[in-house]
Amino acid sequence: MPTDAVEDYLKAIYRIESRAGPPVSTSQIAEALEKTPATVTSMVETLSERGLLSREKYTGVELTPAGEVAALEVVRRHRLIEAFLADQLDYEPTEVHDEADALEHHVSEEFTRRVERVLDYPAADPHGDPIPPADLSTPEDAGTALVAALDPGERGTVVRVSDRDPDVLEFLVDAGITPGRTVEVVDVTSFGLVTVRTSDGSEHGLPEAVADRVSVRRAAESTAATDGQEAGDA
Amino acid sequence: MPTDAVEDYLKAIYRIESRAGPPVSTSQIAEALEKTPATVTSMVETLSERGLLSREKYTGVELTPAGEVAALEVVRRHRLIEAFLADQLDYEPTEVHDEADALEHHVSEEFTRRVERVLDYPAADPHGDPIPPADLSTPEDAGTALVAALDPGERGTVVRVSDRDPDVLEFLVDAGITPGRTVEVVDVTSFGLVTVRTSDGSEHGLPEAVADRVSVRRAAESTAATDGQEAGDA
């Protein structure tokens, strides 16, 4: 049985892989998990001995199929718990993440199935991230980072918003940048300021680090800004 | 922050204390937790250094006020989670224990309060054990072990039933020995067989070890066997 730490590493590597692709470097993992590089090296070593990662020294790691399955199980539990907390216990979407992080390692398969059932098999968590079904089939459409997906003047639909930093999340929610909403990139400066216009016409300046946490799907050419609910509302 | 292990020890000691009273011996703890006596000695050592236990070597330990508070917090979380699982996720009372054991160490105070709220401040978990309120006030009426409380011919109301061993629990449920029901002790043999009559008139032979897991409140003198729901139904 994987320990909490093992699951945390797997989840982090999965996340990084699905944004930036393999290989995933020691320092990326270290930063995501707030561990020292030395620690990560040693953990990554044991993970690859267990067949969860393939590793090339000084280069980085990549999840093996077995590792990806294990990671997806954690992701599934995490998101299901988030949806559950929001739905059954009236948590705000912004409060849900930390609780889920703690619980995700300790709920049984039975629990997971029951939660899924009372929630009637939700497709996404409160941040718009898709919930893998029990067979872990869908490889999930994570969208693309805002700046990469959209040139200035283009519009897109917000697919998800990172829930890592509660302050960032709250800021984005306040700005109306939430799953399902449409945003237009107005301008991208060389010094890392991204200006976006939301569907109500207001403009917001986002530091690059924040913009990177917003994933979008590019809208078809010159579509008028609609405010559809497409993802989200689990 | 107490670790999972620390909370487990505290909970076990609390349990033993409230049935058999202090001092609680190394071997009692070892048995309850399925650890070796050596392990228990070392843990008990660090717990008493932290002021959670008072300890006298070769004699046993007793919870300090601080230790009791910590133990009660765990007990509260455990029982609330049990009630929640049964109520919101349709778990059977017999299935609830293990899941709660895993979760009790990882739910936040916030979570606990919310659960309590949606359940409308339940008084007892599905086994009839009282749920300490947030201020941890009520010292809980645990009832008395069946054989100690009742001489042959006497009746009492089942207050609670240990949920430690699922098989035992299931047996008791099948026999109709559940919180709120009335039982009469028919006979106690010298070789550890306890015969009880339940409210429907049927008799059941219980090994002493099983009978010890049933706590009762003695009925007033020669009261007719009623089948009241008094505790339980969280």
Add this chain to the structure above:
DNA sequence: TACTTGTTTTTGACCGGTCTAAATTAATAG
């Protein structure tokens, strides 16, 4: 090519929790 810089790995240490085996203590029977 050789140096410098930043990243990664190695080394050696530590802590919490656990165990086995050996030593100690308490309780009891003779």
Add this chain to the structure above:
DNA sequence: CTATTAATTTAGACCGGTCAAAAACAAGTA
């Protein structure tokens, strides 16, 4: 009062996860 027995504690070890410091490496630059 002593010897036996059962429980407890000590001693020493190990594992998982972590870190700081030092060594090794990769990649770019002079």
